[in-house]
Amino acid sequence: MVKKIQIGIIVIIALFSFSANAQSNKCGTMQQLHKSIANDPTLKQRMLKSEKSARLWNLNHLNKRKSEGNLIIIPTVVHVIWNSSIENVSDEQIRSQIDVLNNDFRLMNEDSLDDQHPFHPFVVDTKIEFCLAQQDENGNATNGITRTQTNVISWKEDNWDDIKSTDSGGKNNWDPEKYLNIYVVNIDGGILGFASFPDELQSKPDLDGVVIRFEAFGTKGTAGSGEFAINDKGRTGTHEVGHWLNLRHIWGDTACGDDFVDDTEKAEKANFDKPVFPHRANNQCGSGDNGEMYMNFMDYVDDSSMVMFTSGQASRMSATLNGLRVGLLTSNGCELTNVINDLNSVNSVMVYPNPNNGQFILSIDLNNHTVVRASIINMLGGIVKDIGIITKDRSPIDITDVQAGAYYLRISNTTSSIIKKVFITE
Ligand SMILES: [Zn+2]
Structure with missing residues (x-):
């Protein structure tokens, strides 16, 4: 019993701990989560509950994932919110981000670990894909892109929520049960992006989505421009969509914290730049001879150094897609609308x-x-x-x-x- 209580306390601490480090914070997701928790006292409890459900789902589907091979395709809409015309990124740049997501989530990224790498056995195809929406929430044909000119020059943390509000200079999200909403904006300061967690969908559906700064979006056009040269491979998108599907930072947002995934090594804190394997930032964390898994998409290294999701992370995302985000599985956002079903003489x-x-x-x-x-x-x-x-x-x-x-x-x-x-x- 005592042990149970201790474990419970550790889980609670791990779920909600967060060490802010303004200097090295590349991702604003945990800041947003803590704001949401402050505004909604029930969120903490819901997160604990869904943590249990996710573990149960994973236990029940432990060996089924690989053999079943069922692919999930997430209808995606990209909202470009721009003030200066350079922020109005091209369709080509948007498609480059969708390509990165598909390559990274399907293990088709060319920089994936080679089969001799000690971490290679953990690398996995998550069997999740993304399509630019073919029809909007009203069933009309779309290219999956919206463009909104705004008077807001750059989005400061205090008004990040306004990005998803048409009335406040942003753009209302599309039905978040049916679409992944990605926003491309000019974020004030150095934050690359942030995402909402699945548990926030119920209480704050209008704030659901992923936000990415225009200099760290995709691989073309403005990607990697200015001081964001190391963010040129679209991995901010991969990282933030990982959060959106319930993944945590690899270091668990506290020293040697828990990311609720069993096959990622413990890490003392975020890793930056281009670490060299094996990288042992802190042996006290208990990471083995191979050191920390800094090359994971959920770390803070340069875009060119993050290359993998693990099987445990994929399972956690699958649990989300069969749980809190299950609406995506029946979304028809990827279906073409300009289909005429009376093909002459073809009956079936x-x-x-x-x-x-x-x-x-x-x-x-x-x-x-x-x-x-x-x-x-x-x-x-x-x-x-x-x-x-x-x-x-x-x-x-x-x-x-x-x-x-x-x-x-x-x-x-x-x-x-x-x-x-x-x-x-x-
Ligand atoms: Zn993050």
Whole structure:
């Protein structure tokens, strides 16, 4: 009993501890959390409760994740809030951030640890992807980007909440149960970004989302400009979306703290710059011969030095997506709207098996007199592969040269088209 009480106290301390260090604070997420807790006394209790639920979910799904391989695609809207025109980042820069998220979360980042690295066994594909929304919360077609000109020159901490308020010079978020809202703004001071935690969704849905400064957003345009040269690889986005899916800083926001993940090494505090492996900032933390896992996305190192999520972190994010953020799983934000479902003479389209390894059967009832073309398009609407004219009712398709992921199969003739989701596994 005594032990239980002690453990409980440790969890409470770890959940809510936070050592502010103005000089070295790159991320404002914990500051925001403490403000939320001060404004909402029930939040602390809810967080403790969902911590237990997350652990239970992970226990129940311990060995299922890898084998099931179910991919989750998060509809994402990027809100650009700009005062000076340089802050009005291009569509191309926005797409570069979505690419970084997809590469980092799907373990397709080129700078991932090589298989000889002692931490390589912990590296994992989280099976989470992001699409720029194809339809807005009212069902209208969209490119997943909104642009708002504001009179606010830069966003000081006192008015960070206003970023998500149309009435206060920002932009209301889209239904946070259905979309990841990413804001690109000019943050006052040196903070790179901040995010809301899943537990805040219930009490403050209008403040849900991720905020990133325009100099640390994506990999193109203004990314890495000015004094933010080390933030040029879009990893602020990866880090903040990690928080949004309930990940904590790797050092647990207190000396040798807990990040509620079992397979990340203890760390004394945030690591900066480009540490060299093995990096032992403080052996008292109990990190082993391999030192601290500074290359984790949830540390504070340079963009070029953070390269991985662990299996434990992926499980924690999965628990969130099957718990507090479960609404995203049924969101139709990624579905195309400009689909005409009356493709002449094509009565039915089937893809099987689905998911598949890139080889599948496309079955269409062609009624013998229609020429249709099939193509594979990605979540951003770009054609990944043109399959060509389909002439048979039952055609074996081979797209094993396409990277694993979620795609749309588009079947079209000159006047109309229909789409089917296709999941390619490895
Ligand atoms: Zn952070």
